[in-house]
Amino acid sequence: MATSSQHLLDFEKPIVELEGKLDEMRALNRDDNLDLAAEIEALEERVDNLRTSIYRNLTRWQRVQIARHPQRPYTLDHIEALTEGFVELHGDRIHGDDRAIIGGLATFKGASYGYRDRTAMIIGHQKGRDTKERKFRRFGMPNPEGYRKALRLMKMAAKFNKPVITLLDTPGAYPGLEAEERGQAEAIARNLLEMARLPVPIVVVVVGEGASGGALGIGVGDRVLMLENAWYSVIAPESCSQILWRSWDYKEDAARALKLTAPDLVEVNVVDEIVPEPIGGAHRNPEATFDATGQAIAHALSTLDDLDPSTLKDERIAKLDRMGAFREESSEVHAEG
Amino acid sequence: MAWFRRKKAGIQTDRSEQNEVPEGQWVKCPETDEIVNRRELEDNLLVFPSSGYHFGMGSRRYFDFLFDDGAYDLHDTHLYSIDALHFEDRKPYAQRLEKAQEKTGQNEAVSAATGMMGTHRVSIAAMDFSFIGGSMGSVVGEIIARAVKRAYTEEIPLVIISQSGGARMMEGALSLMQMAKTSAHLSRLDDAGLPFFSVLTHPTTGGVTASFAMLGDINIAEPGALIGFAGPRVIRETIGSDLPEGFQRAEFLKDHGFVDLVVDRRRLRQRIVHLLDLIME
Numbered sequence: 001m002a003t004s005s006q007h008l009l010d011f012e013k014p015i016v017e018l019e020g021k022l023d024e025m026r027a028l029n030r031d032d033n034l035d036l037a038a039e040i041e042a043l044e045e046r047v048d049n050l051r052t053s054i055y056r057n058l059t060r061w062q063r064v065q066i067a068r069h070p071q072r073p074y075t076l077d078h079i080e081a082l083t084e085g086f087v088e089l090h091g092d093r094i095h096g097d098d099r100a101i102i103g104g105l106a107t108f109k110g111a112s113y114g115y116r117d118r119t120a121m122i123i124g125h126q127k128g129r130d131t132k133e134r135k136f137r138r139f140g141m142p143n144p145e146g147y148r149k150a151l152r153l154m155k156m157a158a159k160f161n162k163p164v165i166t167l168l169d170t171p172g173a174y175p176g177l178e179a180e181e182r183g184q185a186e187a188i189a190r191n192l193l194e195m196a197r198l199p200v201p202i203v204v205v206v207v208g209e210g211a212s213g214g215a216l217g218i219g220v221g222d223r224v225l226m227l228e229n230a231w232y233s234v235i236a237p238e239s240c241s242q243i244l245w246r247s248w249d250y251k252e253d254a255a256r257a258l259k260l261t262a263p264d265l266v267e268v269n270v271v272d273e274i275v276p277e278p279i280g281g282a283h284r285n286p287e288a289t290f291d292a293t294g295q296a297i298a299h300a301l302s303t304l305d306d307l308d309p310s311t312l313k314d315e316r317i318a319k320l321d322r323m324g325a326f327r328e329e330s331s332e333v334h335a336e337g
Numbered sequence: 338m339a340w341f342r343r344k345k346a347g348i349q350t351d352r353s354e355q356n357e358v359p360e361g362q363w364v365k366c367p368e369t370d371e372i373v374n375r376r377e378l379e380d381n382l383l384v385f386p387s388s389g390y391h392f393g394m395g396s397r398r399y400f401d402f403l404f405d406d407g408a409y410d411l412h413d414t415h416l417y418s419i420d421a422l423h424f425e426d427r428k429p430y431a432q433r434l435e436k437a438q439e440k441t442g443q444n445e446a447v448s449a450a451t452g453m454m455g456t457h458r459v460s461i462a463a464m465d466f467s468f469i470g471g472s473m474g475s476v477v478g479e480i481i482a483r484a485v486k487r488a489y490t491e492e493i494p495l496v497i498i499s500q501s502g503g504a505r506m507m508e509g510a511l512s513l514m515q516m517a518k519t520s521a522h523l524s525r526l527d528d529a530g531l532p533f534f535s536v537l538t539h540p541t542t543g544g545v546t547a548s549f550a551m552l553g554d555i556n557i558a559e560p561g562a563l564i565g566f567a568g569p570r571v572i573r574e575t576i577g578s579d580l581p582e583g584f585q586r587a588e589f590l591k592d593h594g595f596v597d598l599v600v601d602r603r604r605l606r607q608r609i610v611h612l613l614d615l616i617m618e
Contacts, residue, residue: 173547175567175575180585183595185546185566189520193552196521197528212504213516213547213566220517234504234513234544244426244506258509259422268421270510317521321482323514324475325421 007070011054011062018047055279058229061252063261064237066229067208071283073290075102075124075167078207081290082297083108083122089153091145095182098146100138100170101218102126103153108165113291113298120301121157123150123218124167124207140209141174144187147217151191154198163201163301166218171236173214188217195220196317199309203300205275205293206230206262222316223300224270226262227293228277232270233260269322273300355393355466355500356539358383366390382602391559391602393539395441396448396463399498403461403606409452413483414444418476422509430507437468445476446501449484451493455610457617460488463498466540471501473545474508478515481549485522489529494613498536499550502568503543516548523552532616534609537564537587537596555612556596557605558587564596 008016022043029036058066066072079086083106091097103123111117127140150166157164173184195202195218202221210219210232226232235243240258241250265271275296278285304312358364363372366385373386382402383392401407417434424430438444446468451460462484464471473481481497488495504512526533535553537546539562547566550556558564565572565585573580583589590596600608 173566175571177572177576177580177584180565180567180572181593183551183593185564186551186595188547188566189516189549189551192517192520192548193524193527196517197524212513213544216513216516217547220521233510234508235506240426240506250426253426257422257424257426258506260509265510268511270514317525320514320518320521323518324479324511325419325508326476326479327417327419329415329417 009062009065009069011058011065015047015051015054018043018050022047052279055281059252059256060231060259060261060264061237061255063229064209064231064255066281066283067227067231069281069283070129072208073282073286074129075126075169075207077286078124078167078205078290078293079106079122081286082294083120084117086122089156090149092148092152094148095145098138098143098149099136100125100140100142100174101146101150103150105162108297108301109294110298110301113294115298115302118163118301119160120163120165121153122165122167123153125170125215125218127169127208138174140170141172142170142214142217143174143176143179144182144184147173147184147187147191150218151187151194154191154195154202158198158200161200163203163304164198164221165203165205165297166221168204168206168210168215168219168230168232169208170211170214171209172211173217188213191217192220196320197313199313201301201304201307201312202316203297203304205297206232206271207293209236211236220316220320222304222312222319223272225273225275225293225296225300226265226271227275227282227289228262229281230262231255231260232262232265233258268325354540355471356391357467358392384602389560389601391539391561393466393500394602395465395467396443396498399463400448400450400452400461403454403496403609404450404452405454409450409461412449412451412487413480414448416476416479417444418474418508420507421475421511422507424507424509426507433469433507441465441468443468445480446471446473447477447480449480449487451487451491454606455613457610457613458491458493459496459613460484460491460493461496461498464500464545466500466502469505471499471545472503472505472512473501473515474505474512475515477505478512478518481515481519482522485519485526485533485549488531488533489522489526492529492531494532494534494617495526496534496536496609497549497553498538499541499545500538501541501543501545501550503545513544516544519549520552523549527554532613534612536605537590538562540564542566542568551595553597555598557598557600557608558590558596559602559605560587560599562587564590 086106088104128134128137204221206226237251237254240254282289
């Protein structure tokens with residue numbers, strides 16, 4: 001239930017108002033010995049119905065807001081719930097240790113999800129919850145070291161024949177001066193190339209925000225899963241609004257135009273499977289979210305179990321090859337000169 | 338002095354606009370204010386003769402001077418973008434595409450060709466900034482991927498000439514995926530032991546830099562070209578101060594270890610042929 005300490009999204013206000021009334025009624029029921037059981041039950045049903053109807057009809061922009069909810073489970077929360085014995089590994093061996101991307105070895109608790117327990121390399125963007133932590137994590141916006149650390153860990157996974165699980169949750173790669181000096185573009189590009197030919201399974205889960213190359217930089221995989229209220233696109237709606245509409249005011253239109261939700265992306269085969277979130281969003285019931293995520297990862301890993309490295313790579317590249325929408329009128333080749 | 342100038346219509350890319358040769362018979366050098374006859378400039382590969390200033394140049398002109406005797410076979414000229422998302426901002430995407438095709442006479446923002454350079458058969462893809470800012474959507478990604486495939490299928494070297502504002506917003510996540518697709522095929526080329534020369538021209542930013550353009554075995558930049566991931570305006574807003582002189586320019590990238598060579602366009606063909614001779618002996 002929403003309490004005052006929780007972050008409130010604008011479209012959740014009617015729900016919270018009703019919940020307030022419900023609380024009052026419960027208090028009356030308790031304190032004044034009035035029998036309001038029937039009224040309470042009716043109101044509870046109204047709250048449930050309202051929440052369901054709001055959450056069944058979310059706009060794309062509302063989903064973006066849920067994906068950014070400050071109480072939403074972040075990468076480390078997922079790791080804590082889905083794995084045991086996580087050992088975080090640090091540094092890119094070149095420049096430093098980026099805090100916006102974390103990674104390490106852990107036992108994925110697959111047996112709890114109808115698969116088997118197994119060691120995996122888990123890598124993800126990490127955001128912070130309070131002001132201090134947000135700054136420490138650079139708002140989940142990696143510098144080149146983050147991508148290079150991720151690549152080092154993926155190559156380690158290949159060496160030890162362990163699958164890679166990546167969790168995407170970033171508002172974008174950090175657009176800073178030093179990031180450019182140290183080759184942000186090269187770091188992301190290198191990962192795209194190397195991930196395409198990594199000889200071990202890669203399962204990608206978009207858990208929150210999937211903004212552009214900053215997300216894709218750890219997002220090439222054999223199976224791409226996406227939480228129901230996450231978003232993933234070529235650009236954040238605000239930046240798209242600023243560039244195409246020349247104003248920050250069209251973020252809702254931009255979110256609509258970009259078709260950035262999980263259902264949108266399943267339709268164009270960018271995403272393989274939607275991981276369902278509880279009504280009210282992942283932050284309302286993290287346990288149910290972890291459970292659904294664990295199930296989906298376990299299933300994805302099980303489908304990749306029997307593939308040898310070369311088949312794995314062939315299918316991964318073939319999957320990327322199918323991405324795109326165009327029309328080809330003829331394949332004729334004509335000479336000039 | 339640009340603060341009073343009205344922003345040009347179209348996609349706003351700040352300093353990263355391409356420097357197209359202006360209309361008219363006489364052309365002024367933006368750096369030295371000298372004047373040259375247009376014909377002379379064109380004969381000089383759109384490089385200002387005295388100052389060496391590089392104007393932006395389209396794909397076909399690159400093919401004309403890179404391939405022996407300007408002879409080459411064009412490929413994939415019949416691939417067309419479709420408006421899969423029914424994207425509409427202030428203008429429908431379908432309309433932008435139509436206008437760009439009319440303006441450029443080309444199907445998309447990249448062209449692919451094969452032909453000879455010296456004694457070497459090569460696959461070349463070259464981008465056109467004049468087509469929706471050289472942005473990469475499904476067709477650009479597909480044509481580049483096919484040019485890479487052509488190289489490793491025929492076992493020939495690859496050259497890609499980049500100029501782009503990045504991934505094309507109007508195709509949403511599909512354009513983002515073109516970064517992965519093009520890079521994936523480059524891994525095949527790499528596995529095959531074949532060389533890839535990435536030529537970065539002004540401007541090359543965003544998703545194109547963060548995919549194939551930075552993945553050359555040898556990265557070559559044209560002098561003064563703006564090359565980066567984030568655009569200068571965004572970085573300025575992030576750090577809250579002005580950017581240092583020469584930031585994100587070709588020479589800056591070379592100093593920081595991200596391009597091998599800064600090569601004057603007039604010597605580009607010769608440098609690539611020489612490197613091909615060395616590698617393919």
